Amino acid sequence: MTREYSKWPETSWLSDSVDWRKAKTVAAGVDIGTTSAQAVVICDGELYGYASIHTGTDFKQTAEEVLAKATGNSGMTVKDIGAIGATGFGKINAGYASKSLDEVHCHGKGARFLYGPEVTTVVDLGAQTVKAIRLYEWDRVRDFMMNDICATGMGRNVEMVCDLLHVPITEIGEKSLALDGKTDPEPVSTTCYNFASTETMGLFRPEYRAEPLTENEVYASHLFALAWRILGVIGKLQPLDVGDIKVYEKLGFTGGLAKNSGVTKRIERELKTTALTSDWDPMLAGAIGAAILASE
Amino acid sequence: MDFKKLVEDRHEYAKAWKKRTGGKVIGWFEPYFPEEIAYAAGALPVRVLARHEPDYISDKWIYASCYPVRDITNLFLSGRYDYIDGIVNVEGCQWMYNAFEVAANNNEKLFNFYLFLPDYTDAPTSKHATRSEFQVYLDRMEELTGKKVTEADLDHAIEVYNTNRMLLRRVNELRRMERTPVLGSEMMNLVLADQVMDKAEMNKLLADFLAEAEERAPDKDRIRLMLIGSETFDTGLEELVEALGGNIVIDELDNGTSYYWNNVFPMKDRLMALALRYLGRPHCALKDNNWRRRPQHIFELSEDFNIDGALVAKQVYCHPHGSDSYAVWKILRERNIPYHYFERGVKLPADETSARLEAFMNMLKPGLNHLSGWHKAFGE
Numbered sequence: 252m253t254r255e256y257s258k259w260p261e262t263s264w265l266s267d268s269v270d271w272r273k274a275k276t277v278a279a280g281v282d283i284g285t286t287s288a289q290a291v292v293i294c295d296g297e298l299y300g301y302a303s304i305h306t307g308t309d310f311k312q313t314a315e316e317v318l319a320k321a322t323g324n325s326g327m328t329v330k331d332i333g334a335i336g337a338t339g340f341g342k343i344n345a346g347y348a349s350k351s352l353d354e355v356h357c358h359g360k361g362a363r364f365l366y367g368p369e370v371t372t373v374v375d376l377g378a379q380t381v382k383a384i385r386l387y388e389w390d391r392v393r394d395f396m397m398n399d400i401c402a403t404g405m406g407r408n409v410e411m412v413c414d415l416l417h418v419p420i421t422e423i424g425e426k427s428l429a430l431d432g433k434t435d436p437e438p439v440s441t442t443c444y445n446f447a448s449t450e451t452m453g454l455f456r457p458e459y460r461a462e463p464l465t466e467n468e469v470y471a472s473h474l475f476a477l478a479w480r481i482l483g484v485i486g487k488l489q490p491l492d493v494g495d496i497k498v499y500e501k502l503g504f505t506g507g508l509a510k511n512s513g514v515t516k517r518i519e520r521e522l523k524t525t526a527l528t529s530d531w532d533p534m535l536a537g538a539i540g541a542a543i544l545a546s547e
Numbered sequence: 548m549d550f551k552k553l554v555e556d557r558h559e560y561a562k563a564w565k566k567r568t569g570g571k572v573i574g575w576f577e578p579y580f581p582e583e584i585a586y587a588a589g590a591l592p593v594r595v596l597a598r599h600e601p602d603y604i605s606d607k608w609i610y611a612s613c614y615p616v617r618d619i620t621n622l623f624l625s626g627r628y629d630y631i632d633g634i635v636n637v638e639g640c641q642w643m644y645n646a647f648e649v650a651a652n653n654n655e656k657l658f659n660f661y662l663f664l665p666d667y668t669d670a671p672t673s674k675h676a677t678r679s680e681f682q683v684y685l686d687r688m689e690e691l692t693g694k695k696v697t698e699a700d701l702d703h704a705i706e707v708y709n710t711n712r713m714l715l716r717r718v719n720e721l722r723r724m725e726r727t728p729v730l731g732s733e734m735m736n737l738v739l740a741d742q743v744m745d746k747a748e749m750n751k752l753l754a755d756f757l758a759e760a761e762e763r764a765p766d767k768d769r770i771r772l773m774l775i776g777s778e779t780f781d782t783g784l785e786e787l788v789e790a791l792g793g794n795i796v797i798d799e800l801d802n803g804t805s806y807y808w809n810n811v812f813p814m815k816d817r818l819m820a821l822a823l824r825y826l827g828r829p830h831c832a833l834k835d836n837n838w839r840r841r842p843q844h845i846f847e848l849s850e851d852f853n854i855d856g857a858l859v860a861k862q863v864y865c866h867p868h869g870s871d872s873y874a875v876w877k878i879l880r881e882r883n884i885p886y887h888y889f890e891r892g893v894k895l896p897a898d899e900t901s902a903r904l905e906a907f908m909n910m911l912k913p914g915l916n917h918l919s920g921w922h923k924a925f926g927e
Contacts, residue, residue, distance in 0.1 A: 380899070
């Protein structure tokens with residue numbers, strides 16, 4: 252049986268330093284995406300627990316399961332939570348939610364939580380959509396762009412390619428950067444997710460090239476194409492060409508693909524910037540934003 | 548009157564009209580088509596509207612063009628337009644020209660006419676070239692219908708069409724109101740129905756609609772949006788916006804306001820009057836390459852109708868609007884009008900589009916639509 256190389260590890264965590272029963276406000280957020288679901292619990296503005304799991308075929312069950320994992324063995328029930336915000340493509344399945352919220356505002360808010368108030372450009376790298384979000388200095392969304400039609404540049408594409416190429420999803424990014432000092436080869440097609448995957452498979456065929464690419468170079472070629480597609484979405488944001496403001500200086504990534512350095516480093520390279528970092532998992536941004544917005 | 552139903556039943560309507568009058572039905576493809584000439588010749592001009600149906604045919608003829616063109620090709624080749632006697636295409640989008648060519652080449656009996664209209668609409672000789680083309684087209688219509696078109700016929704047609712445009716403008720004026728009682732989907736259905744019906748008959752329906760709409764109570768507070776971009780042939784986007792708490796209060800679409808925006812000014816030379824009307828209408832993205840009057844028109848509409856933001860929606864593979872988008876973005880940015888740009892096909896992906904629209908509307912007015920009606924909108 253083929254190993255599922257695309258399966259990233261599910262996680263959950265519960266704080267042992269916070270007593271939720273003493274908290275004045277308890278809020279939760281769930282982000283039910285197409286391939287992953289996250290839930291967080293925030294007590295008095297502090298992260299108390301979270302879970303990140305694969306979205307199964309039953310979205311309703313996933314919504315129940317992810318919140319149950321985020322509350323763990325704390326004894327907390329839905330009734331104990333003051334406000335629950337739901338976001339993501341599958342948010343309608345979170346029947347326990349008190350508010351349904353849009354993904355752009357949730358990721359914007361979540362990014363401010365992860366990266367601090369200075370973040371002004373947020374790029375959510377999801378499984379099915381890429382959202383480039385520009386935030387005002389104050390707490391409002393100024394502009395956003397989403398990808399159109401094609402899924403090249405999305406997390407799901409990386410999952411597919413990892414299964415096709417038999418490379419673990421947690422390793423493909425770093426491998427694509429280990430090129431022994433060589434520069435990136437040309438990117439594969441950025442027009443279509445299927446074209447990109449097929450072309451990448453073809454790169455392994457030595458008869459097509461005078462100098463066959465190494466395995467890492469093939470990964471680099473594919474991830475460069477993804478980064479290129481994402482850059483196209485970021486590039487459509489309204490420019491901040493005012494005085495000396497550097498547009499991408501305060502950039503933060505969210506979503507599952509934010510953990511793929513092969514994609515994020517290439518975006519940083521093209522934008523001539525270094526993204527902000529956080530101790531928390533960037534996949535949690537949507538759920539964190541939903542929790543904060545629901546409690547406001 | 549259910550105008551959406553009228554659009555859906557347009558084939559039956561045209562067949563019944565033909566049976567009743569014995570006249571010819573002329574299908575037209577591009578927005579610069581001078582309908583008045585066909586009408587004066589006793590024909591019924593109907594716009595060829597795209598409708599998505601299972602399609603096993605169009606790929607053979609047209610590959611990778613926009614959905615409306617493929618759908619129109621499919622409708623012709625699968626016999627939906629068998630009742631049509633002739634087709635006319637006006638110089639414009641090359642994809643639409645392909646659909647016209649395929650339709651013409653697959654039916655030798657079909658009257659067809661390709662009407663040249665200069666891209667340089669404001670050039671000194673453009674009006675003469677257009678008038679001359681209109682004359683050639685008029686002569687061909689006379690041959691087809693066997694009717695000699697008199698000046699009185701042209702005057703009558705111009706009168707009927709001017710009345711029609713005036714009525715649509717009056718309905719559109721209601722959309723300026725704060726909490727306008729006219730929804731964007733309603734207006735779009737009106738305009739689509741208008742393009743496939745006998746205008747004299749439509750004018751009566753429009754007058755009734757106007758009288759009823761003027762008496763309506765104001766609607767609830769909604770986010771006021773403008774729709775810019777490629778032509779659309781259904782009201783899916785408008786309805787989604789409305790379900791999420793917004794309203795498209797003005798559009799700048801070829802088959803929206805641009806269709807009825809300006810009238811024919813009476814002149815002794817009727818064909819010249821028509822030429823000036825069509826050359827002077829708000830331009831489509833393709834005809835606006837040289838003078839760029841469209842961005843200013845968009846800005847004026849946005850001011851007049853007091854919008855909160857604009858949606859710029861392009862059909863996938865629509866090259867005129869693809870190349871034109873940058874000029875539209877530029878003016879919206881310069882005038883500080885929030886906008887959201889996206890691509891769409893004939894079928895709207897509901898989840899993806901609603902994700903955009905929710906976010907955009909929350910961006911414009913946080914809290915107003917806070918998705919309280921969200922579950923209801925999706926039948927939950």
